[in-house]
């Protein structure tokens with residue numbers, strides 16, 4: 001990878017190595033889904049915790065952060081299958097890891113079974129260990145082409161895609177769905193069963209319909225009904241924001257694992273807090289500001305390393321906004337980094353901002 005001169009200094013290999021030093025991961029060596037979901041008798045108290053796929057967010061650096069702070073598995077941003085088979089640089093980047101990611105789980109989107117199968121095969125060849133099929137994206141651009149949540153309206157196509165992808169690869173295939181297209185058409189259970197019958201090894205259910213977009217509250221009771229209908233592991237998703245909501249969702253739905261999206265933005269330690277609460281009933285405190293500064297800088301360096309100085313500096317803006325949410329003078333900091341010309345300046349601004357927090361000075 002070519003690295004801009006001024007940012008070479010920023011890329012400290014030890015920082016990247018530290019970001020990649022996952023401590024709490026199970027050994028998902030062979031079949032990641034079997035190992036994540038052992039038979040109930042061997043599961044103990046540990047509930048699999050999964051970082052949700054989020055376009056523009058769950059790139060390799062953020063996945064590494066979540067894995068380091070206790071997520072057992074982290075899904076990539078969705079990658080368009082058509083773009084993938086054309087080898088566009090953007091799609092290849094989305095589907096790549098930062099380093100030896102324990103289980104590279106790539107989510108693919110599209111509506112043509114043959115193209116989806118080819119994209120899955122390509123990802124397997126590039127090191128993916130799980131392929132997830134997107135049947136939930138509500139965005140018009142995706143749905144108008146028959147992909148994402150539009151597949152919920154076309155059950156035979158949805159089934160054909162799962163079958164084609166499962167046939168094409170030797171790694172587990174999983175599917176992420178919503179409850180249905182809208183409240184009048186909630187066929188999530190049918191779609192989930194079709195996925196299971198056609199070779200899916202795990203289904204994640206986001207408890208909203210496509211019409212809900214991200215509004216209202218996720219319907220956990222509807223997730224429970226889908227869980228009841230399947231024998232493969234079902235993962236519950238939607239509105240888990242802290243250890244208590246994680247516990248409540250588990251109690252209501254009986255799901256085998258939980259997936260967290262927005263609740264992890266700027267607070268990747270949510271995974272270790274949830275794990276501790278579910279296992280022992282205690283919630284470890286979040287890292288202090290000193291530790292947070294270290295993690296923010298590591299995350300920032302990883303973004304520059306992964307996306308280059310221009311792309312990394314730009315992508316870092318939204319993550320830095322989440323990382324500094326609720327801190328003093330955050331609005332002014334966010335305004336300043338949005339205009340920061342290069343990674344060096346941004347790194348200096350991050351350090352100054354954290355050092356100026358009263359809590360930091362008291363440490």
Ligand SMILES: Cc1cc2nc3c(=O)[nH]c(=O)nc-3n(C[C@H](O)[C@H](O)[C@H](O)COP(=O)(O)O)c2cc1C
Pocket residue numbers: 052053054055056057077078107134135136137176206237238239240259260261262263
């Ligand atoms: C910015 C953003 C991007 C998302 N991108 C994807 C995606 O690429 N694929 C997908 O299946 N879901 C995507 N989602 C949906 C999330 O995976 C998840 O289902 C949803 O946010 C509900 O979970 P949460 O309440 O824990 O955030 C996205 C959500 C957000 C907020």
